[in-house]
Amino acid sequence: MLFTQPIFFVFFAIVLTVVWTSRQNHHRKAALLAASYVFYAAWDWRFLSLIVASTLVDYMAVNGMKQCRLETSRRRWLQLSLVFNLGMLGFFKYFNFFVGHRVLEIVLPVGISFFTFQTMSYTIDVYRRRLEPAENWLDFALFVGFFPQLVAGPIVRAAHFLPQLERSPSFSSIQTRRFLTLFLVGFVKKTCIADNVAPYVDQVFADPGIFTAASVWIAVTFYAVQIYCDFSGYTDMAIACAGLLGYDLGRNFRFPYLASDLTEFWRRWHISLSAWLRDYLYIPLGGSRGSRLWTYRNLLLTMLLGGLWHGAAWTFVAWGGLHGAGLVLHKEWTRRSAHLHRIRGTLAFKLLGTAMTFYFVCCAWIFFRAQSFGDAAVLLKAFVWLDTGGTVALDMHLFAALLTLGLLHWISSQARLERFLDRLSGGSFAAGYGMATALALAFVPMRSAPFIYFQF
Amino acid sequence: MKSWRQIRHATLFLAAFTSTVAFVSHLSGYPEIGPLKEKLRYFERFKDNYEIVFIGSSRVYRGVIPTVFDDQMSSHGLSVKSFNFAMAGMKAHEANALVRRVLAMKPARLAWIIVEAGDWDPVIHKENRFKGRGIFWHDAPETWSALGSTLLLDDSLATRADLLTTHGLHFAARWLAVGRGPDAARSLFVQDKEPATDPLIAEWQGFKPYTESSYKYNPLRKRFLQNLDKYREAVTRLQPTEASRTAEATPRRSYSRPYNRAAVRGQIAMVRQAGVLPVHLITPTPRATPELDRLAREGHFQAHLAFNRPRAYPKLFEVERRFDHEHLTHEGALLFTRLLATRFATEVVTNDSDAVD
Numbered sequence: 001m002l003f004t005q006p007i008f009f010v011f012f013a014i015v016l017t018v019v020w021t022s023r024q025n026h027h028r029k030a031a032l033l034a035a036s037y038v039f040y041a042a043w044d045w046r047f048l049s050l051i052v053a054s055t056l057v058d059y060m061a062v063n064g065m066k067q068c069r070l071e072t073s074r075r076r077w078l079q080l081s082l083v084f085n086l087g088m089l090g091f092f093k094y095f096n097f098f099v100g101h102r103v104l105e106i107v108l109p110v111g112i113s114f115f116t117f118q119t120m121s122y123t124i125d126v127y128r129r130r131l132e133p134a135e136n137w138l139d140f141a142l143f144v145g146f147f148p149q150l151v152a153g154p155i156v157r158a159a160h161f162l163p164q165l166e167r168s169p170s171f172s173s174i175q176t177r178r179f180l181t182l183f184l185v186g187f188v189k190k191t192c193i194a195d196n197v198a199p200y201v202d203q204v205f206a207d208p209g210i211f212t213a214a215s216v217w218i219a220v221t222f223y224a225v226q227i228y229c230d231f232s233g234y235t236d237m238a239i240a241c242a243g244l245l246g247y248d249l250g251r252n253f254r255f256p257y258l259a260s261d262l263t264e265f266w267r268r269w270h271i272s273l274s275a276w277l278r279d280y281l282y283i284p285l286g287g288s289r290g291s292r293l294w295t296y297r298n299l300l301l302t303m304l305l306g307g308l309w310h311g312a313a314w315t316f317v318a319w320g321g322l323h324g325a326g327l328v329l330h331k332e333w334t335r336r337s338a339h340l341h342r343i344r345g346t347l348a349f350k351l352l353g354t355a356m357t358f359y360f361v362c363c364a365w366i367f368f369r370a371q372s373f374g375d376a377a378v379l380l381k382a383f384v385w386l387d388t389g390g391t392v393a394l395d396m397h398l399f400a401a402l403l404t405l406g407l408l409h410w411i412s413s414q415a416r417l418e419r420f421l422d423r424l425s426g427g428s429f430a431a432g433y434g435m436a437t438a439l440a441l442a443f444v445p446m447r448s449a450p451f452i453y454f455q456f
Numbered sequence: 457m458k459s460w461r462q463i464r465h466a467t468l469f470l471a472a473f474t475s476t477v478a479f480v481s482h483l484s485g486y487p488e489i490g491p492l493k494e495k496l497r498y499f500e501r502f503k504d505n506y507e508i509v510f511i512g513s514s515r516v517y518r519g520v521i522p523t524v525f526d527d528q529m530s531s532h533g534l535s536v537k538s539f540n541f542a543m544a545g546m547k548a549h550e551a552n553a554l555v556r557r558v559l560a561m562k563p564a565r566l567a568w569i570i571v572e573a574g575d576w577d578p579v580i581h582k583e584n585r586f587k588g589r590g591i592f593w594h595d596a597p598e599t600w601s602a603l604g605s606t607l608l609l610d611d612s613l614a615t616r617a618d619l620l621t622t623h624g625l626h627f628a629a630r631w632l633a634v635g636r637g638p639d640a641a642r643s644l645f646v647q648d649k650e651p652a653t654d655p656l657i658a659e660w661q662g663f664k665p666y667t668e669s670s671y672k673y674n675p676l677r678k679r680f681l682q683n684l685d686k687y688r689e690a691v692t693r694l695q696p697t698e699a700s701r702t703a704e705a706t707p708r709r710s711y712s713r714p715y716n717r718a719a720v721r722g723q724i725a726m727v728r729q730a731g732v733l734p735v736h737l738i739t740p741t742p743r744a745t746p747e748l749d750r751l752a753r754e755g756h757f758q759a760h761l762a763f764n765r766p767r768a769y770p771k772l773f774e775v776e777r778r779f780d781h782e783h784l785t786h787e788g789a790l791l792f793t794r795l796l797a798t799r800f801a802t803e804v805v806t807n808d809s810d811a812v813d
Binding site: 006426427429430431432433434437438439441442443444445446 | 480625632
């Protein structure tokens with residue numbers, strides 16, 4: 001069940017009705033948990049047991065920790081949780097990768113990388129005494145299985161979500177207009193943009209050697225557009241659904257392609273994963289507390305593992321490695337160019353930084369999307385050196401589409417649009433929303449592709 | 457007070473939504489579905505010149521040559537002009553929606569619609585769902601008919617529920633103009649007032665001959681040539697049943713089902729109502745069609761021309777005249793068209809004085 005499918009609208013309408021007609025918070029939460037399990041079972045009912053098992057094990061581990069006085073015993077409970085979650089993730093996602101060839105036909109349960117990271121953060125935080133354990137099993141199960149963010153994030157922290165479950169939200173406090181707009185924006189990003197550029201990307205990445213350098217440029221930049229609109233579109237819809245149900249999931253994207261350096265990019269892209277990797281990997285590895293080289297090592301390691309998190313393939317590791325190297329280079333450049341702080345603050349410098357960052361990010365996306373290192377090399381040669389023996393060309397008008405999309409990205413980053421929407425009367429908003437919904441449907445391609453991040 | 461405001465907002469939303477959908481639909485016109493858009497555009501310009509149209513699958517598309525048909529008809533003293541509307545993969549519901557569309561154009565001289573008789577199976581396979589083509593035949597009458605057929609299937613409840621939903625969603629997608637934005641934008645911003653017509657349509661009147669490369673590289677032809685024994689077996693199996701076609705072996709979802717009979721009756725009534733005579737055609741396929749034969753015997757067809765008879769038409773089944781198992785070569789198409797015209801002139805036209813008038 002995808003957020004863009006008609007069946008989801010029926011499902012969500014039922015959930016909204018049940019949730020907002022329930023008088024007691026406990027009943028609301030029970031209804032939401034049941035709905036979340038139905039939502040997940042619609043993908044593959046067999047894997048529902050994994051979520052239930054993960055929930056039970058972590059709830060048990062945390063309760064075990066609560067009752068222990070000795071640190072060693074508490075650590076054992078943490079180890080149990082980590083071994084279970086990482087074991088599950090390792091088996092379903094990385095077994096064949098680490099064995100080196102396809103030994104077992106393993107189906108990857110959708111969203112496993114997201115909900116395992118979410119439950120691990122909970123047990124680690126409780127172990128570190130930074131978080132009070134959940135009040136009851138229902139709250140914890142809902143934290144793990146809450147359907148808007150279950151299959152592709154954002155990776156919500158227990159400290160952010162559990163307190164919300166204790167309160168009983170009222171419908172009048174919901175910013176309906178904001179969340180309806182956000183849902184439509186997400187829908188447009190996914191179906192009208194990502195799904196419409198996907199055929200061009202697929203075409204070139206399937207056989208890159210036969211295309212001209214200009215076509216490769218279009219395909220690679222289109223892929224940057226596709227993955228952003230696909231993933232942030234999903235996140236927008238997830239946040240909007242949760243918001244309409246009375247819960248806040250936090251922000252996952254902040255116009256990442258406007259970042260003027262790579263460090264800023266990672267503060268704007270998949271924010272919940274970056275923060276998770278920072279708090280549970282980079283800092284425990286030592287963060288920036290040691291020497292400069294040690295910091296760089298930690299950064300590189302974190303990004304390599306971040307790459308591996310996305311998928312069991314060396315191309316993902318290379319993508320992570322490239323970003324790690326880029327972050328190291330940026331840190332080193334920042335240190336050495338401290339005396340240039342005046343120039344660094346100018347608009348021209350920032351624009352140059354944005355262009356360079358986007359170019360670097362696109363180069364790295366090549367590894368993320370390519371089927372093999374061979375294909376990646378061909379694409380990179382065309383993208384960087386404009387060198388290709390291919391003759392097949394995509395329509396060059398697509399460059400105009402790219403510029404339009406870039407402009408849209410910038411316009412939507414300006415707060416003016418939100419202010420304009422806020423100022424509209426209820427009637428104008430309703431009419432405008434009706435018109436925008438009809439136009440969005442008109443640009444939905446006949447066949448929508450699944451969300452890219454579902455495979456992670 | 458608050459509820460009035462909510463009703464007002466909901467009304468405004470619906471009004472804006474429906475008027476935008478209507479605007480997009482109005483601008484977008486007929487979708488690009490194979491050669492059909494071109495054919496419709498061409499036919500619309502010259503619709504009053506035609507007395508006969510052919511509608512059906514690739515067996516008709518590649519098998520009936522209108523110019524040859526017209527020549528043969530004139531040799532029988534009948535001056536007609538015909539057009540081939542067929543398209544690869546066209547099934548009964550889609551064909552019926554096209555029949556409706558052609559009739560809606562009100563071609564002044566149209567007297568006969570020759571439509572390929574086929575199975576009114578309402579199943580849409582998963583790989584064919586939500587494609588422009590499937591969406592577009594879901595007009596209200598056709599969707600209603602497909603829903604009725606689905607209810608009468610003897611498949612499991614889950615399968616029928618899935619099919620009902622699928623037909624409903626196709627219908628909704630059509631009426632909400634889903635995916636029609638690019639066509640609407642093109643008609644708004646691209647000056648395309650009098651598009652050039654595909655010269656092949658004017659030359660062949662909707663028929664499409666196989667190209668040289670089709671003869672060399674078409675995978676179906678390759679498979680056919682590699683498995684000629686199977687083809688010959690199929691033809692041989694067909695011969696004994698030819699003289700006395702029985703309706704004993706009735707496959708699933710056949711014409712013998714009530715919904716199939718109802719669909720054929722509905723089609724005939726619709727065409728008759730427009731003052732046109734429907735003729736059902738079975739092309740020279742090496743397959744038995746016991747249900748269609750039974751339906752013909754029971755008198756459900758207004759007029760019926762069957763060519764899946766190797767004894768009666770041996771030349772149509774000779775390997776040299778077959779492009780593949782189902783289709784004819786150009787030589788085969790020439791022969792089939794002449795035979796069709798002769799039978800049509802002698803069996804249909806002479807019995808239909810109203811239409812001739």
